[in-house]
Amino acid sequence: xxxxxxxxxxxxxxxxxxxxxxxxxxxxxxxxxxxxxxxxxxxxxxxxxxxxxxxxxxxxxxxxxxxxxxxxxxxxxxxxxxxxxxxxxxxxxxxxxxxxxxxxxxxxxxxxxxxxxxxxxxxxxxxxxxxxxxxxxxxxxxxxxxxxxxxxxxxxxxxxxxxxxxxxxxxxxxxxxxxxxxxxxxxxx
Amino acid sequence: xxxxxxxxxxxxxxxxxxxxxxxxxxxxxxxxxxxxxxxxxxxxxxxxxxxxxxxxxxxxxxxxxxxxxxxxxxxxxxxxxxxxxxxxxxxxxxxxxxxxxxxxxxxxxxxxxxxxxxxxxxxxxxxxxxxxxxxxxxxxxxxxxxxxxxxxxxxxxxxxxxxxxxxxxxxxxxxxxxxxxxxxxxxxxxxxxxxxxxxxxxxxxxxxxxxxxxxxxxxxxxxxxxxxxxxxxxxxxxxxxxxxxxxxxxxxxxxxxxxxxxxxxxxxxxxxxxxxxxxxxxxxxxxxxxxxxxxxxxxxxxxxxxxxxxxxxxxxxxxxxxxxxxxxxxxxxxxxxxxxxxxxxxxxxxxxxxxxxxxxxxxxxxxxxxxxxxxxxxxxxxxxxxxxxxxxxxxxxxxxxxxxxxxxxxxxxxxxxxxxxxxxxxxxxxxxxxxxxxxxxxxxxxxxxxxxxxxxxxxxxxxxxxxxxxxxxxxxxxxxxxxxxxxxxxxx
Numbered sequence: 310x311x312x313x314x315x316x317x318x319x320x321x322x323x324x325x326x327x328x329x330x331x332x333x334x335x336x337x338x339x340x341x342x343x344x345x346x347x348x349x350x351x352x353x354x355x356x357x358x359x360x361x362x363x364x365x366x367x368x369x370x371x372x373x374x375x376x377x378x379x380x381x382x383x384x385x386x387x388x389x390x391x392x393x394x395x396x397x398x399x400x401x402x403x404x405x406x407x408x409x410x411x412x413x414x415x416x417x418x419x420x421x422x423x424x425x426x427x428x429x430x431x432x433x434x435x436x437x438x439x440x441x442x443x444x445x446x447x448x449x450x451x452x453x454x455x456x457x458x459x460x461x462x463x464x465x466x467x468x469x470x471x472x473x474x475x476x477x478x479x480x481x482x483x484x485x486x487x488x489x490x491x492x493x494x495x496x497x498x
Numbered sequence: 499x500x501x502x503x504x505x506x507x508x509x510x511x512x513x514x515x516x517x518x519x520x521x522x523x524x525x526x527x528x529x530x531x532x533x534x535x536x537x538x539x540x541x542x543x544x545x546x547x548x549x550x551x552x553x554x555x556x557x558x559x560x561x562x563x564x565x566x567x568x569x570x571x572x573x574x575x576x577x578x579x580x581x582x583x584x585x586x587x588x589x590x591x592x593x594x595x596x597x598x599x600x601x602x603x604x605x606x607x608x609x610x611x612x613x614x615x616x617x618x619x620x621x622x623x624x625x626x627x628x629x630x631x632x633x634x635x636x637x638x639x640x641x642x643x644x645x646x647x648x649x650x651x652x653x654x655x656x657x658x659x660x661x662x663x664x665x666x667x668x669x670x671x672x673x674x675x676x677x678x679x680x681x682x683x684x685x686x687x688x689x690x691x692x693x694x695x696x697x698x699x700x701x702x703x704x705x706x707x708x709x710x711x712x713x714x715x716x717x718x719x720x721x722x723x724x725x726x727x728x729x730x731x732x733x734x735x736x737x738x739x740x741x742x743x744x745x746x747x748x749x750x751x752x753x754x755x756x757x758x759x760x761x762x763x764x765x766x767x768x769x770x771x772x773x774x775x776x777x778x779x780x781x782x783x784x785x786x787x788x789x790x791x792x793x794x795x796x797x798x799x800x801x802x803x804x805x806x807x808x809x810x811x812x813x814x815x816x817x818x819x820x821x822x823x824x825x826x827x828x829x830x831x832x833x834x835x836x837x838x839x840x841x842x843x844x845x846x847x848x849x850x851x852x853x854x855x856x857x858x859x860x861x862x863x864x865x866x867x868x869x870x871x872x873x874x875x876x877x878x879x880x881x882x883x884x885x886x887x888x889x890x891x892x893x894x895x896x897x898x899x900x901x902x903x904x905x906x907x908x909x910x911x912x913x914x915x916x917x918x919x920x921x922x923x924x925x926x927x928x929x930x931x932x933x934x935x936x937x938x939x940x941x942x943x944x945x946x947x948x949x950x951x952x953x954x955x956x957x958x959x960x961x962x963x964x965x966x967x968x969x970x971x972x973x974x975x976x977x978x979x980x981x982x983x984x985x986x987x988x989x990x
Contacts, residue, residue, distance in 0.1 A: 375673055377573075380617060381658050435655050455570075
């Protein structure tokens with residue numbers, strides 16, 4: 310547990326800025342979502358990167374793990390100054406993509422999972438405020454079979470993504486993150 | 499042979515595939531075969547290959563299974579957790595659970611029902627998602643209804659959150675919970691946890707009731723349409739208690755025919771193979787279960803909210819029972835069969851689950867400390883069944899002398915509904931697409947029928963990035979003639 314909000318395991322309830330242990334006031338507050346299923350091969354990239362981020366023990370970072378993004382994650386964004394969405398991706402270039410994103414109405418054919426943009430849209434509709442600047446870190450994955458572990462290539466992508474994001478979490482500033490995204494020239498995926 | 503299941507001369511027909519592009523191969527896809535005059539000859543819904551589930555479980559120690567199975571499905575892990583632990587109670591030789599342990603499991607399960615139904619409710623509350631049809635008057639009416647329920651989206655999200663809190667307090671965690679163990683529970687409920695949920699539950703009941711009223715109001719805008727969209731006759735199955743009331747957690751299997759007559763009742767689910775049979779078809783990875791005594795042709799059935807509230811003789815909570823009766827009156831003495839009634843029934847169930855949670859929270863047993871059953875003779879085979887949010891869920895296991903699982907058979911809700919979903923989209927295709935130029939708006943009708951069942955198309959997976967719907971039109975030679983790629987995350 311690195312700060313207020315739910316732990317990776319989802320073991321505590323209060324959302325940032327709601328109740329429970331407050332964020333420190335000296336640095337902007339970051340909520341990091343990492344989602345996926347570690348029992349489905351490279352689908353575990355999100356939770357595995359989240360585990361490394363949590364191990365940094367930054368008091369201004371709340372790490373939230375789930376199987377997939379859903380409606381209630383909008384509530385976890387309350388009080389946050391920055392949001393980071395971390396997931397495996399079949400569309401990202403190897404080793405990863407990093408870009409800023411925005412609220413966008415989510416139309417899907419299923420209620421099973423939401424895109425980061427849809428979660429931000431729920432924030433707008435439910436909280437009635439502008440969501441914090443939000444960035445997506447999509448790690449390239451290749452295989453997603455049930456009962457398999459992380460593939461060799463995905464493991465390298467995980468290392469590369471952590472090396473990239475760790476300094477950003479040290480300096481949670483939207484302008485700096487935008488500059489990092491611009492240097493990477495990632496296209497939204 | 500099912501109508502529209504297999505065309506006589508498929509090589510002469512055009513093929514349209516509605517294919518949600520996701521990261522795992524074999525996800526849901528709809529294919530339609532049409533002739534040059536746009537008449538439909540074949541409609542099939544191909545759903546996820548669940549083949550890996552059993553292999554994933556076999557070889558593991560039985561006591562691990564209630565935790566491991568949660569990784570099968572990121573949508574309803576609690577359902578798998580509870581179905582598995584019910585089987586493992588028996589394998590491990592435990593007798594009836596203490597009242598507190600069973601009530602805590604029920605609280606966890608009802609929380610799962612609320613949070614799952616609330617997600618659907620949220621999407622339902624968005625008129626464009628529910629009925630993105632091309633009829634302008636219909637759209638105007640729906641928007642009008644939505645304006646009468648301005649807080650519906652917020653309430654949906656908070657209902658979802660409440661359900662998850664019930665899970666967290668009973669399972670120990672929101673995901674990867676370990677609350678239920680063979681023989682009982684490993685965590686009791688604290689007074690503070692109970693009080694926190696009790697503080698909010700009356701508000702949840704009020705919101706759930708409001709959601710039911712919203713769907714009823716939507717129905718009144720165009721009753722003929724809602725009554726008959728995706729309508730087809732089928733049998734239905736669900737769990738009921740000894741008095742015939744709906745029981746989400748435990749009971750006997752009851753199946754009714756389309757006219758409401760009884761096919762079987764109070765069947766011990768441990769003997770499910772005596773009344774149900776699974777059939778494989780060459781064109782689908784997913785099996786097609788049916789009622790054994792009726793055969794494959796006529797023995798298929800519906801499960802899930804619409805089946806459950808009609809199979810049951812009653813609901814045990816007052817507000818939900820009133821709403822159930824209102825909905826069923828529309829059938830004129832027979833079960834209602836329109837696909838869109840699934841939405842209505844789902845919200846009645848959400849209301850019922852909220853009322854059940856309130857009753858549990860007011861029950862002194864819920865704070866008890868006796869969490870484990872007495873242990874008797876171990877078994878080597880057992881079945882656990884619950885009513886998961888999408889329908890009846892079977893877990894069947896055998897273990898060897900080393901406590902390792904040697905056999906595992908899961909019949910998940912979406913498998914139980916396999917034929918029914920195919921019938922739903924065939925009904926829609928026949929009524930709205932046959933003989934017409936296929937447009938995106940018309941194809942959306944197919945999606946609406948699928949969405950009503952909310953099938954588990956992507957167990958434990960998701961997709962980052964665009965999740966478009968691809969529609970391919972292929973000529974008789976297999977050459978791609980046209981591809982429309984619809985980005986489902988359209989910008990505002």
